[in-house]
Amino acid sequence: MFSFIVSRILQALPVMFVVSLISFAMFAYVGDPVAIMLGQDFTEAQREALVRDLGLDQPFFVQFATFLGNAVQGEFGLSYRLSRPVAELIAERAPATLELALTAAFIALMIGVPMGVYTGLYRNSWLSRFFLTFSLVGVSLPTFLIGILLILTFSVWLGWLPSFGRGDVTRLGWWSSGFFTWSGIKALILPAITLGLFQLTLIMRLVRSEMMEVLRTDYIKFARARGLSNRAINFGHALKNTLVPVITIAGLQLGGIIAFAIVTETVFQWPGMGLLFIQSVGAADIPVMAAYLMLIALVFVTINLIVDLLYYAVDPRLRVGRGKGH
Amino acid sequence: MKALWRAAMLVAALMVGVAEARTVRWAASGDPNTMDPHSQNVGTVTMVLQQIYDALISRNPQLGLEPGLATAWRQEEPTRWRFTLRPNVRFHEGEAFTSDDVVFSITRALQPTSNFGIFVDTIDRAVAVDPLTVDIITKAPDPILPNKLASVFMMSRSWSERNNAARPQNTRQREEMFTVRNTNGTGAFRLQSREPDVRTVLARNPDWWGWQVPANNGNVTEIIFRPIASDATRVAALLSNEIDFVIDPPLQDLARLRNAQGLRVLEGPEVRTIFLAMDVARDELLYSDVRGRNPLRDIRVRRALYHAIDIQAIHRTIMRNQSVVTGTLFPEQVQGYSREEDVRLPYDQARARALLTEAGYPNGFEITLDCSNNRYINDEQICQAIVAMWARVGIRARLNAMPLGPFFAKIQRDDTSLYMLGWGVPTLDALYSFQSLLATRNGAQGDGIWNYGRYSNPQMDALIQRMKTETGEARNATIREALRLYREDVPHIPLHHQMIPWAVRGNITIPHMANNQPYFRWAVVN
């Protein structure tokens, strides 16, 4: 168990390195932070001094090494745009994104899995057909369009739900939560649906096809031959076996949710990391962008580790003679 | 029953409480990126700090000068101005405001890390004469010093030094500067809380000196500012009653907002002029198919480009009448404006073609037009329309539209042949525009720093130098002369002055300001 975790972490290190290199390289020459920081009036001398101070006159790899050294200590410097520590900015935004992503994932799983199970079991019922059509429309609608339509309907037309922001948040130490106020919950509904809908349809389709696959297996036939009840077969035997691949994909989807949050947060002006990222791209705020990408990579690596551990918990086959996984 | 009654009373009391809190929920596309008053000379910063900090000199709704923290000022000698300070003024944290704070603030604005150099560039030093008198010594006579000082906010020396903020914030420091997030002004509102990019809350400062002045009739107790970058979302928030006041509603939504129940659109001009500037310095353009010569150095070509633009069509469709078509460098609010010089070359495609043929380009030429796409009102659309209009006279322009970051970076490297720029005039004086945009770039602070077409005309330079020192009618004549030269020499193709409609909920009145700065001291919630 322990060595398994260690080996997984060792495998993740090169990934992290590559991501940090890319994320740094990607933005090192995009735009010119100096121009933005100087504003409307400045002299040539001021400009050069700023370039020097930011270390932008250093060779690329020197800049990268400095960046990496600091990053390991969680030190990403000051945001060019906001003149505040990047770590702090991200820490402020992270709860918003995580609450949104988790709610969206929760919606996607809580609705997507049962719908997938249902459509997998009752392939030809009209409800299944409806779900399938619904899911196809779901994967065919771009996220940003869904968001816009929801705002139009529920905010502008009906006036039920807010169109932007997080509402009132409660502070729990450094974490700010929108779960504890009515306005926070109301503000969460539309973005979470927008973000979750696409994942919901993916998960539903995935569960459905896995379910159908599992229902064809010998052990399900054998379970029927043993006269077990449908309930035991469908929800005990079939569902549990369906869960194994679903866990992997759902884990990957959570990563996808965090990435797609960029779009949702832009549409709903949700004050999370994705919005911070997009705003930073516009301002060529290199430290923030680099830190965001590294954080996302870290999140993905962590999710992968958790997925592996879950796998480990669900599938006894992995517990002995690990190595050849799935 | 009794309990029920008590509950009802409580609810009633709460409702009264709610009614008494006169809150304005205010949104704009951008968020101030600092709370330091001398760090960023940017409208989005100033529009919030304006409420918190005062300058020595204040402005009235017509942008005229009014006493602010200084009750009187006088040019004692050509290079010495004396300011008499307002007594009994206190900062939000209790410090008394004195001449020492003025000396400190001006010194601070003069620091290299300050972004407010242009407002204090002529100042040599400030001297405290007594606690309520300050002398400001300029390096050369500066007739418009009071205009400039209306943009320099006053800070407390003891507070700043105590918090290690004696200089404007500097990104070279690893640590965050105290003033990035904290304020201590003398103004009508104080900063109550701030989450960058999310929400900034200002609360009324009941002790503000200005509430004694009858003109300051505002009754707002709380301002909640929230940045909403997306145009559609901002309008949606306004329509769904989540926001009361939007300072930059998109033009295309004005009709809808005008018709919306309970909303009003306040219309008015901004002191900002949109124009096209051209590379008239290089012998060969960087981005053109013309080799061996620079067509833009030929005034006939510049005039042809000018003639080809149907500014009325842009005004009517893209700007939806929210622009003031112009033929000059700045709008009428600016000191030195001359209506006789505000004349455009007429829209005339035939004339444009003829001029091009005359200049030796009967088949036109290729050129790249650099544009921002998120800086000015409908900037990218304006450029697109101009590119299409030029196409009709044979100029094959390629549009290169960029976000403001890369855009400014590019033109500031002189890496452009043709670009669109918008220029605001915070001092409301002609010199600010001429000096930055049209003076030969010579390294002196302010001269030609935004002149990326590197227009250089000794005649113009001489006029600009005279503007710096002359006063009165002589100066106005100089400016008029410069404007005439501007019109004849076509260093720019002027387009229009922006109009800046504000959208506000019907129960709120607030004067529309041409500098695009709301002053909540004058805002009334009914």
Place this chain on the structure above:
Amino acid sequence: MSLLQVKNLRVEFPTRRGTLVALDDVSFDIAPGEVLGVVGESGAGKSMTGAAIIGLLEPPGRIAKGEILLEGRRIDNLPYEQMRRIRGREIGAIFQDPLTTLNPLYTIGRQLVETMTTHLPITPAEAREKAIGWLELVGIPAARERIDSYPHEFSGGMRQRVVIALALCAEPKLIVADEPTTALDVSIQAQVIAMLKTLAREKGTAMMLVTHDMGVIAETADRVAVMYAGRIAEIGPVREVVRQARHPYSQGLMGSIPPLDRRVERLQQIDGAMPRLTAIPKGCAYNPRCPKVFSRCAVERPELMDAGTTRAACWLYAEGQS
């Protein structure tokens, strides 16, 4: 009275090109405690007969004609839920591949316990004790320790023993064993089949043993049915069929059976191949391959008819012919 009666069973698969007849006119009985071997090449319909009996035909397959009776009661037309109560309790089943028959995510104990608690009026704790007993019976060493192991922790042979325990644990009267040893290593096939046979005998369980291993049939079965192209070609006591098959196909099938003390690995190959269900020849389905074919065979389809000690579907035994 027979335990199981299959009467004129016909199974069809509707497809776009018409209806495929997978089983036609299949009839046989199994007496209590009797072992009926069913042999034939792949695709002959052996497994499908088993599936029809336990009521688990893969859709769109369906019983088009005929009846299946268990202790005189019709079971082919029972509603799903009633049939479910019969499966496992009255009729057990053993599948071919023990590697895929057990749910990999549950311990074998759990799978045994759930089978018993589903069918028998006992508590989980009692079921667990019984499960250990069953595991011991089928020859799992250290059953008490290994009951909480997962299927993958067992070898193939051991897993098939677990499958057998699962099939028997609710004490059904009939076991449908579909190629129970085919997937196993040759060296342990004999052990497993011997164990199965012993257990069936001890418990008095009847068995329908589907296989293509004639050796297994010869050792285990009381009677044997030879299937060809969805029909029974010949049925009779195992000795008779093995020693002196009547149907030419059976003869071909048995032709190479070595003496009982030597094992064979494969059935003897008959020239040609069994026709596909889409192209069953007119008349006797075997006629293109039959060494003794004569004119009638290509025209008219033979029913099962008495052929000495067995019954065979072959015109050779039509009256007046022999």
Place this chain on the structure above:
Amino acid sequence: MKAFFDSDLWWSFTRSPVTVISAIVAFICIAGAVLAPVLAPHNPFDLASLQLMDAFKPPAWSSEGDATYPLGTDDQGRDMLSAIMYGARVSLLVGFAAVIFSTLVGVTVGLLAGYLGGKVDALLMRIADIQLTFPSILVALLIDGVVRAVLPRETHSEVALFVVIFAIGISNWPQFARTVRGSTLVERNKEYVQAARVIGLSPLRIMRSHVLPNVMSPVLVIATLNLGFAILAEATLSFLGVGVPPTQPSLGTLIRIGNDFLFSGEWWITIFPGVALIVMVLSVNLLGDWLRDALNPRLR
């Protein structure tokens, strides 16, 4: 051809009215896009033909409409119908090119990994795993950003289309690689392939003539389903402003522009590109879905 109409595929196709309709719709979309230069009433790229005074004309059927502009005009006086047709052209081009790209990469890698096995297999599949970990949209953003950083802006707008194709294509190859590898592993051990090996046929030839045909149907299904995703990915990138250059507006770009007119009353600028995108992607997805069920390869 006759064999095709006789096949199960054609049969199941004719049995599903939804599929037939979506095939017709998809065909119309593709034909309209491909033949846009011929069919479109205007050329939105011919700047000299734009009349700014014609901006914001409503669709032809409304009272202020103009028959020359069937679906109205945008803020620059461009004909919406033509803009959508040309936009669909860009969207489809990016979609098809990206899918072809990821198919080529994925199939090659899958064949290599499956056929060669061993360390090559382990390495290639590890790379695929790592890449699958990252959401495609982020991979595309990353690649787009890297290219933006490396190339100067002017050059960038010339290659931007290829960058988007590459970015979307490269983010989807692992799916193909995994499927093909799985099938290859199965095929490789079949007797005829073993036999071909023994005869001494070159591995390339074996893969091409024996393995490849057997993996084509799952690949076709994944490719069809991916086409919808690719078109959406392009739209999303363009919506975020990092997709195709504005000189070649795709449907995503049109939607981004239209978004500004959501509340302004010029609804046609917003609605039509969005509807076009949804209809196009939905019909492609319906086809893909049907194809998957019809070919029924056990997809993972």
